[in-house]
Amino acid sequence: MMKLGFAGAGLALTFLAAPILYCDPIQPKKVAETTPQASDSGAGSQPLPPPPQSSISLYELSFGTVCGVCAGVFVKKGARIVAFALGGIFVLLQYFGSLSLLRVDWSRAASRFENFFYTKDASGVSKPPNVGSLFRWIVNFLTADFPPRATFIAGFALGLRIG
Numbered sequence: 167m168m169k170l171g172f173a174g175a176g177l178a179l180t181f182l183a184a185p186i187l188y189c190d191p192i193q194p195k196k197v198a199e200t201t202p203q204a205s206d207s208g209a210g211s212q213p214l215p216p217p218p219q220s221s222i223s224l225y226e227l228s229f230g231t232v233c234g235v236c237a238g239v240f241v242k243k244g245a246r247i248v249a250f251a252l253g254g255i256f257v258l259l260q261y262f263g264s265l266s267l268l269r270v271d272w273s274r275a276a277s278r279f280e281n282f283f284y285t286k287d288a289s290g291v292s293k294p295p296n297v298g299s300l301f302r303w304i305v306n307f308l309t310a311d312f313p314p315r316a317t318f319i320a321g322f323a324l325g326l327r328i329g
Contacts, residue, residue: 229314229317230312230316230317230318231317231318231320232321234318234319234323234324235324235325235328236321237318237321237322238322238324238325239328240325240329241325241326241329243329280294283295
């Protein structure tokens with residue numbers, strides 16, 4: 167009972183110590199007013215800033231840009247799904263390995279990965295893939311026989327950003 171009393175007293179003190187909020191009454195908008203500005207109800211009223219402009223104007227986008235935005239969103243969402251699936255497979259393999267249900271030869275898996283993804287230059291040195299080479303491969307694959315390549319690349323980058 168004493169705990170409830172102390173809790174009630176503490177809540178009462180917080181309500182007493184709270185600052186008083188004063189709200190201005192809402193003024194109805196005038197019909198002839200075309201710009202959204204604060205009403206002149208007293209000193210210190212400032213006009214509202216203009217609404218933010220969108221970075222995407224649907225009327226100025228070309229076909230290549232629209233295709234690029236759609237492809238960028240698709241690639242970004244697909245990469246997340248693939249990463250989720252591969253991560254889940256890795257966790258399951260590790261779990262089954264800890265239970266001695268199966269044995270994974272990780273060195274052989276690593277060598278197959280290197281054979282598939284690494285590239286060899288003229289001197290025979292293998293180079294690992296990087297983000298730039300992956301981006302170039304995706305762009306070259308997606309823009310093969312597609313004339314508006316420059317607008318597609320801009321839209322693709324925007325699609326990766328907003329997707």
